[in-house]
Amino acid sequence: MHISANFDAGNIEVISLEDNNNIQLAIRPDVGGEFFQWFNFRITGEIGEQYVLNILNAGDAAFPAGWHNYQAAASYDRDYWFRLPTSYEDGKLTIKVAEMECQTLQIAFFAPYSYERHQDLLASVQTHPLVTLEHLGETLDKRDLTLVKISSDASDDTKNNAQTNKPNIWITARQHPGETMAEWLVEGLLHSLLDSDNATGRALLNKANFYIVPNMNPDGSVRGHLRTNAVGTNLNRAWAEPNLETSPEVYYVIKKMEATGVDLFYDVHGDEEIPYVFLAGSQGTPSYNDRLAHLRDKFAEVLKLASADFQTEEGYPIDAPGTANMTLATHWVAERFDCLANTLEMPFIDNYNLPDTDTGWSPERSIKLGEASLVAMLAVVDELR
Incomplete structure (x- = not known):
């Protein structure tokens, strides 16, 4: 043995x-x-x-x-x-x-999402005519940090592009590398978004540009880490002051966000303890307002309809106004860009609302939730700006 x-x-x-x-x-x-x-x-x-x-x-x-x-x-x-x-x-x-x-x-601990599969995902989507793969920079282990841009507009950075008023939707996954369900979700979301027979994906691409980082932490992923990168940095506590020495992954993503602007941010994670699918929003940020509250409520309600795996009763305690930890991605992005920003959490264990004794929460259910997430994005896209 x-x-x-x-x-x-x-x-x-x-x-x-x-x-x-x-x-x-x-x-x-x-x-x-x-x-x-x-x-x-x-x-x-x-x-x-x-x-x-x-x-x-x-x-x-x-x-x-x-x-x-x-x-x-x-x-x-x-x-x-x-x-x-x-x-x-x-x-x-x-x-x-x-x-x-x-x-x-x-x-x-959960079904792995290998670095080889990550490369296969990038290779498979780059053949689509609306997709551009952009090298944002190198990680500390000299791996590529890759952005998938999906847009019908020719301009790379659309914030100041007079030819388009499309909002920019940003999606990140696997800041915590052991949360592999996050990249499974992004795989489902990407393939659904690029499917010409998917009316939701086609409608979204007519209305918005997408910037997707399927794996924010390739070093930690390959090393078999739970939460940190090559030098032990928890990337989702590095957004207030990222640097090239300890958190280049966040540094490069923020640099690109500053160039494009952000109108909707979706940061995908997994939670080790809570056996439900839920959102954690930006209610505790200093500038949270009624517009963002309306968008968040609408997004959540439509996601409940699109996927019976999603619910709003269980989750993290909501931060009191002005008390949010601004080192977290969702909080920092929401405040910097005055945009709808949510962290999506999936379970490692199972979804107790719809348990499956054979597989528990699984790659397949993560993929389906990625597809459903597009429906919620379509519901709010016209109100983002």
Whole structure:
């Protein structure tokens, strides 16, 4: 029996393999040691055998409450991801493989979205005549930070373009690299938006320009981090004062936003603890106003109609006026551009409104939510400016 995490986004440390019913493992922390919860590894064993895997440092993870009712994701073909019986007790996460069906099984905190699939996504959309791929800059590990621009206008930066009055919609995903459901959502959104048979996508492209960063944190993604980049920076706490030494990803995105302007911002995330899909808005920013409140309410109500996975009852506490943390992307962008800005959160566990015991929250449901998000954007696009 063998366990390996020496691959893209892999993360696990082997402590002991002596007993198939007590395999002892530990999650490797992000650079800096502050955060860890993401794991992703392959176990190679014998068909028909049972294996019990114990992650001994789970109690010290970034969000230990996220282990409550959590079930690990697993796949034999890296396409269909199902859930394994998982329990948490006394700081130890126990994952049970009742019977191996093939020699190798991949087990992860959530279905991975590999860097190779990220490259495939970029390559697939660039063939569309309205798509331009723009290199925003290099990450600290010298990877490309890529922007997908979708527009029927010839001008690259439209803020001061007299030929168009189209609003600019910005979408970012995976500031926290372990939140892979975010890029699954963007994949669904992109393909739906560019589908010539999708009336919602066609209508939106007639009305707005799109600027989409499918992966804000490619370094952390490849390294198998939960929340940080190559030097341990939590990008979603770096928007007030980004710099090229510790947060170039945010620095380059803001530079481009300043060139284009932002009229709607959609920052896509996953939440380790809350088993629902919900929005976190900018109500606590200093300049929040009735116009933005109306847009937010309309966006949320239409998204509820477009996707039964989305709800508005459960979520984060709403910030009191003027108390928002301005280092967060949604808050900073909302204040800087006086625009509708929302963080979308999806669960790692399952959506308790519509639970699925086989897959829990899944890549497929994330993709469908991306498609539904376009309906909500269409509902508000004419009122953005």
